[in-house]
Amino acid sequence: MSVAQSISLLALLILVSAFFSVAEITLAASRRLRLRQMADEGDPRAIQVIQVQEQPGHYFTVVQIGVNALAILGGIVGEGFFSPIFSAWLEYLLEPAPAATLGFIVSFVLTTSIFIVITDLVPKQIGMAAPERLAVRVIRPMLMLSRLLKPLVLVYAWLANGLIRLSGLPQKRDDSITPDDILAMAQAGAQSGSLAASEQQVIENIFELDTRTLPSAMTQRDAIAYFLRDDIEALVRTRIADDPYSFYPVCDGDIDHIIGYVRLKDLFQRVLSGTPISFEDPSLIRKLLVVPDRLSLAEMLAQFRQAGETFALIVNEYSLVVGLITLNDVMSIVMGDLVSPWYEEQIVQRDENSWLIDGITPIQDVRRALNIDSMLHEDEYETLAGFLMTMLRRVPRRTDRVSWGGYTFEVMDVDSYRIDQVMATREGTRKSD
Structure with a gap:
């Protein structure tokens, strides 16, 4: 085989192997909601991707057949092309036998590195960046290959399914979406800039309606x-x-x-x-x-x-x-800052490290204002006053203090057993009395 033919064949093997890598990662990474949106916009290929995601066994079998066969063939072609070249160069420094051995090792490392970088790392990074868009482009060629290789696919699929059943592992992925999944996606969208912080807050507030009484x-x-x-x-x-x-x-x-x-x-x-x-x-x-x-x-x-x-x-x-x-009142909880600042009257920031808070302020609002992850026994009370009563195990009096979440909460004013004002001070910044 001539040099030009060897290089052309190796390049073709690399491109086809990269195609299989893209096909594999995009199917796994494609989001069902985005695919359905694309289908609603008139792209029938998105429906095909969804259908394959429901039964991905044959699809991944074709991918593995292609990836492994091409990797082996690429190794043979690469070694046959590079090994003589490196061996000839090394003969200027070494004896023919060690030069041939070292030339083989160098050609093996080079061919493997080319396949790792060009057919695996780069395609998968590209596929993860735009999985749905690429998945709909490769789905039809992959379905055609599935039909062509169906006998071989059925044999491998039967063997793989048998091993999965014997091991008791799940055969289908769970596509159910939980509130935590939606909140995580909203947070990721806000961090990436595709979702405004106020919009993320509205989504969180909606799910908070189920937990707030x-x-x-x-x-x-x-x-x-x-x-x-x-x-x-x-x-x-x-x-x-x-x-x-x-x-x-x-x-x-x-x-x-x-x-x-x-x-x-x-x-x-x-x-x-x-x-x-x-x-x-x-x-x-x-x-x-x-x-x-x-x-x-x-x-x-x-x-x-x-x-x-x-x-x-x-x-x-x-x-x-x-x-x-x-x-x-309920919709104000949902809309939050989009309607009016919820802290405008009940939570007043005095300076960088202290807040004056009304005792009847909902504990969720206190947590959000002070960026506290959780409060002790939070299901036992609704307000900041309830939190203080729970922590003290009695009706708070003026000057009573409770420390939690990096803050000291000091009762400033009590009117007929009702906690009117509480001072929240970031711990480590409070001046000694």
Whole structure:
């Protein structure tokens, strides 16, 4: 074989082997969601890739046949081409026998290195960079080879499947996507710059709805504006002027005896029409959605959708009202900084190493603001005040301190057993008293 023929054959073997490497890595690395998107955009080859991913045995058998056969053939051709050249050069320095042996070793190392770099490392790096785009380009040639080599493929596949079954290993990959997978992809997208940090936060907040309960987002009991059944019209007008809301609960005697709610729009209509406002009129009172405080925010969204309401009163196991939640409260948790800074009122950063935090601030918001990975016994409380009570095992008093996650939390103000303000200071920066 002439020099030109040897070089041409070796180059062809390298290119075909690189093709098989690309075919192997792109099938394994292609993401099902991206392939389905490509299929929806009109690329039928993406469907073929998905189908092969479901039963990849024959595909990988063809790849291995090609890779191994070409590697062996490439070694033969490379050794036959390079060995005489290196042996002839080395004969100027060594005897013919050792020169031939060393020439063979050098040609073997060179041929192996060429195949490792050009047919394995480079194609696989390229394939990992754009797996779906390359997978759809190689799928049809690979399917054609699968049909041509089908008898041989069936023999090898039968042997391989038999060994897999005997070993008890899985034969199909699990393509199920968990919330952790989605969060990891969102984080990777934010790190690469393809996803804005605010968009990543929205995705994380959506999955957080399943773990956050209503008290973490509700308006506290003492902040609820409501009417009593026997309130006179002048008092109703004054309360609306002081606390203008779209809806008001209506109670009998106190807030724990709920009879329904009234819409501000209905009250305005009565004022405009000159009709007296009286909560004794049953046509003015609407049925109120009441939910238990153990619901998650995701379950609350389902309740809103089912009932067709946008707000609800929250009661505890003793049927006492503990708070009120609106659809906007839930969506504010989802949208986070895109709506308004969640820390604007409840978490105020004083300087680089200290924060002033309201005691009723949801513990998830505290973790996010201070970049704390986890809190001790986090499933036992909803707020920063609950965390302090859990850690101290009593009602906190002013100047009480708790250390966790690299921060010292000091109670600054307590009002009738309610923790109003807490100072969070990064440990190691606190000045001595």
